[in-house]
Amino acid sequence: MPVRTLRTPSPTPTPRRQRRALGALAATAAAALAAAALLPAGQAGAAGPTLRSLAEAKGIYFGTAMTQSDLNNSTLTAVAGSQFGMLTPGNEMKWDTVESSPGNFNYGPADRLVAFAQTHTMKVRGHTLVWHNQLPSWVSNLPGSQVQGAMRNHITNEVGHYKGKLYAWDVVNEMFNEDGSFRNDAFYNAMGSGFVADALRTARAADPDVKLYLNDYNIEGQNAKSDAMYNLVKTLKSQGVPLDGVGFQAHFIVGQVPSSLKANLQRFTALGVNVAITELDDRIPLPASSANLAQQATDYANVVNTCLAVSGCVGVTQWGTGDADSWIPGTFPGYGAATMYDNNYQPKPAYTASVNALGGATNSPSPSNSPSPSPSSSPSPSPSPSPSSGVGCKVTGAVNAWNTGLTDNLTITNTGSSTVTAWTLGFTLPAGQTVTSAWNATITPSSGQVGARNLSYNGTISPGGSTSFGYQANHTGDAGLPTQFTLNGTPCTTG
Ligand code: XIL
Numbered sequence: 001m002p003v004r005t006l007r008t009p010s011p012t013p014t015p016r017r018q019r020r021a022l023g024a025l026a027a028t029a030a031a032a033l034a035a036a037a038l039l040p041a042g043q044a045g046a047a048g049p050t051l052r053s054l055a056e057a058k059g060i061y062f063g064t065a066m067t068q069s070d071l072n073n074s075t076l077t078a079v080a081g082s083q084f085g086m087l088t089p090g091n092e093m094k095w096d097t098v099e100s101s102p103g104n105f106n107y108g109p110a111d112r113l114v115a116f117a118q119t120h121t122m123k124v125r126g127h128t129l130v131w132h133n134q135l136p137s138w139v140s141n142l143p144g145s146q147v148q149g150a151m152r153n154h155i156t157n158e159v160g161h162y163k164g165k166l167y168a169w170d171v172v173n174e175m176f177n178e179d180g181s182f183r184n185d186a187f188y189n190a191m192g193s194g195f196v197a198d199a200l201r202t203a204r205a206a207d208p209d210v211k212l213y214l215n216d217y218n219i220e221g222q223n224a225k226s227d228a229m230y231n232l233v234k235t236l237k238s239q240g241v242p243l244d245g246v247g248f249q250a251h252f253i254v255g256q257v258p259s260s261l262k263a264n265l266q267r268f269t270a271l272g273v274n275v276a277i278t279e280l281d282d283r284i285p286l287p288a289s290s291a292n293l294a295q296q297a298t299d300y301a302n303v304v305n306t307c308l309a310v311s312g313c314v315g316v317t318q319w320g321t322g323d324a325d326s327w328i329p330g331t332f333p334g335y336g337a338a339t340m341y342d343n344n345y346q347p348k349p350a351y352t353a354s355v356n357a358l359g360g361a362t363n364s365p366s367p368s369n370s371p372s373p374s375p376s377s378s379p380s381p382s383p384s385p386s387p388s389s390g391v392g393c394k395v396t397g398a399v400n401a402w403n404t405g406l407t408d409n410l411t412i413t414n415t416g417s418s419t420v421t422a423w424t425l426g427f428t429l430p431a432g433q434t435v436t437s438a439w440n441a442t443i444t445p446s447s448g449q450v451g452a453r454n455l456s457y458n459g460t461i462s463p464g465g466s467t468s469f470g471y472q473a474n475h476t477g478d479a480g481l482p483t484q485f486t487l488n489g490t491p492c493t494t495g
Helices: 015-037 051-057 068-072 074-083 108-119 144-161 186-206 224-238 261-269 290-309 349-357
Strands: 061-066 086-089 123-130 168-173 211-216 245-248 251-253 274-285 313-318 393-401 405-414 424-428 434-439 442-444 449-453 466-474 483-487
Touching: 051 061, 051 074, 051 349, 061 074, 061 123, 068 074, 068 108, 074 108, 086 108, 086 313, 108 123, 108 424, 108 442, 108 449, 123 144, 123 186, 123 274, 144 186, 168 186, 186 211, 186 224, 211 224, 211 274, 224 261, 261 274, 261 290, 274 290, 290 313, 290 349, 393 483, 434 442
Parallel strands: 061 086, 061 313, 086 123, 123 168, 168 211, 211 245, 245 274, 251 274, 274 313
Antiparallel strands: 393 405, 405 466, 424 449, 424 483, 434 466, 442 449
16 A cells, blocks of 8 residues: 655765755745734634644655545645645546546546645645556556556656656555565566566656655565565666655554664665655544544654654655545544544644644644643754744735726735745636736636746745736626735735
8 A cells, every 4th residue: 555755866866955955945835834824723723833834944845645525625725735835646646547548548636636736835746657556457457568568658648747747756656565575466467576667767758857756655664575675776776767765655553653764764865765754644543542642643743753853854744634534444444533633624632743843833732632742752953943923915906807808917015024935826716707818927727716826037025025917817797806815825915
């Protein structure tokens, strides 16, 4: 089940440099954080610094997995869009959705998730290209001589579709058995272990910049399976195969985070690949006791602190946003409560513990029956971030309308105390309005809830400064201004 990723062969893949690069992205997140701080306290998880801002201030990301149906849950999307800076589609990029019959590609569901991520300035991890599960039977039924061609075509088409839009791809998922032997799936049976290098090379040819990962479960500690992954990575790197990172799924049982996690991650980064926690959850026998919720908080802090302590660990992704959308109860009967948010998307002790591990402080959002989280054993090596106290924005607009069309000029003013270095202004167009062209920004999608992103020359807005952009739209009667403005996720005032 688990998945993992490896890292590509930049001449010297120095994990430190990559962390700094991610840190640069945090500048935009500072605005998002400050914005989140302005949300009403009653909004789940939005008060105070966010996981996303704190993580990015430390040079890592905090991600969540979302499925298409999650987009219909406004409570979930409010949490996901403010608290997380990376999105992994839970199912929508898998082979059975994308190419259910040979050569017929369906990207609609995943495109909707990517659009959500873009609107909220989240990055995206692509998951997954080559995997024995959620694989259509037409692939497993192919004669062995045709599997390589089908695999290459699938990778080329899907990576090509998302070229330039993703942070990383889980190229191969779950290729090992527990004893470290290769799983006898369609790909191994047709090509032997060389299918992994073949898949990585094919992905690299389709997108030269996206990070390429191998991903698996039960490789978080040092054991026969992680030894097999380690040896594979070593071999691939020595052969110059493009590989950027290894993903450790981290589907844990409460209290069972392996003690060798840190040493294990470090032996991988020593090979010149990045590492990421890609599918974190921590399942608890139901009903969850307060003792187990406290242990879960310790486990989460342990994982976050470990990633912070390992140079080359780029981030942590939770598999799902809250307990209500987690895959655990459906897959592991009797278990649940595996995430940082409860069934109503209220933060649990694991959320507070993660925030504390990232150097932040919260207004103690824990349920009344839950114990205080105990921050994990290994302290973060980085200095505490100074959460930005002032992220704020104001939007003014002027519409010029005629019978079926309009132009709208919008001005964003940075009312906070931090410089914004890249911006996405989210807003909701009145029903019936469709954007047909834009200036000083790109706007996607063209109707409904949209995001306007800066162009190369106008990303910076100093405190007190303003920038303007505009668009032309068709309308069907309502020529009003848009509503619900957010700057990098932070709500804006209007007027
Ligand atoms: C799971 C999804 O969350 C479920 O909705 C689906 O029914 C099965 O797959 N390892 C992986 C993920 O790499 O793709 C899996 O996701 C969970 C285990």
